Amino acid sequence: xxxxxxxxxxxxxxxxxxxxxxxxxxxxxxxxxxxxxxxxxxxxxxxxxxxxxxxxxxxxxxxxxxxxxxxxxxxxxxxxxxxxxxxxxxxxxxxxxxxxxxxxxxxxxxxxxxxxxxxxxxxxxxxxxxxxxxxxxxxxxxxxxxxxxxxxxxxxxxxxxxxxxxxxxxxxxxxxxxxxxxxxxxxxxxxxxxxxxxxxxxxxxxxxxxxxxxxxxxxxxxxxxxxxxxxxxxxxxxxxxxxxxxxxxxxxxxxxxxxxxx
Numbered sequence: 001x002x003x004x005x006x007x008x009x010x011x012x013x014x015x016x017x018x019x020x021x022x023x024x025x026x027x028x029x030x031x032x033x034x035x036x037x038x039x040x041x042x043x044x045x046x047x048x049x050x051x052x053x054x055x056x057x058x059x060x061x062x063x064x065x066x067x068x069x070x071x072x073x074x075x076x077x078x079x080x081x082x083x084x085x086x087x088x089x090x091x092x093x094x095x096x097x098x099x100x101x102x103x104x105x106x107x108x109x110x111x112x113x114x115x116x117x118x119x120x121x122x123x124x125x126x127x128x129x130x131x132x133x134x135x136x137x138x139x140x141x142x143x144x145x146x147x148x149x150x151x152x153x154x155x156x157x158x159x160x161x162x163x164x165x166x167x168x169x170x171x172x173x174x175x176x177x178x179x180x181x182x183x184x185x186x187x188x189x190x191x192x193x194x195x196x197x198x199x200x201x202x203x204x205x206x207x208x209x210x211x212x213x214x215x216x217x218x219x220x221x222x223x224x225x226x227x228x229x230x231x232x233x234x235x236x237x238x239x240x241x242x243x244x245x246x247x248x249x250x251x252x253x254x255x256x257x258x259x260x261x262x
Contacts, residue, residue: 074114
């Protein structure tokens with residue numbers, strides 16, 4: 001049987017006395033357990049604190065919680081947009097078909113390490129929004145400038161604010177000097193005109209075999225079905241060089257171009 005008290009000896013002036021302390025009078029607090037909630041990332045397989053995971057990335061996400069950590073989500077978005085900018089970035093979670101919107105991309109990339117990439121994405125997103133406006137037109141002379149022309153339908157001639165060259169608002173081509181739009185239309189046979197317009201708007205020649213290629217949908221990473229050459233739809237640059245060495249191998253005026261280090 002364990003004693004229920006301990007003794008303490010006091011010695012003073014040659015006399016010894018004993019003080020008894022009962023163990024029942026001593027309060028021993030239980031050890032404190034700190035529970036840290038962790039979760040294993042489905043990509044890097046590292047166990048990380050719950051705080052290292054975001055809430056579902058979009059309101060249309062079908063999962064209640066994220067099983068891919070913040071670092072892996074960032075790397076996924078960086079790799080997706082870093083090679084070829086595109087508007088549609090899908091949620092990386094398994095079996096989730098939600099498309100991340102602008103605000104979600106901003107939340108993921110809007111810190112210091114993703115600032116430059118987000119600025120490029122922001123510019124790309126803005127340009128796509130402008131192109132959907134019926135009064136917007138790009139300069140047909142290749143200077144990379146575009147502008148809104150509210151009165152373009154009436155005037156038809158758009159003078160570029162950058163290079164000052166003229167673009168036909170109706171045909172989205174270089175201004176047909178000496179001809180009105182009606183005369184330009186009448187001068188060209190309808191079948192040829194329709195064919196050329198369709199080819200200009202929907203196809204480009206493969207830089208390798210010169211075959212016409214139509215882009216039906218998707219990103220600007222194209223592969224020629226005839227010769228399997230891969231290139232950028234926007235600037236026709238060799239995609240193999242872009243893949244191996246970075247976006248600085250896009251044409252300098254291409255919307256996908258990024259200087260070394262970005």
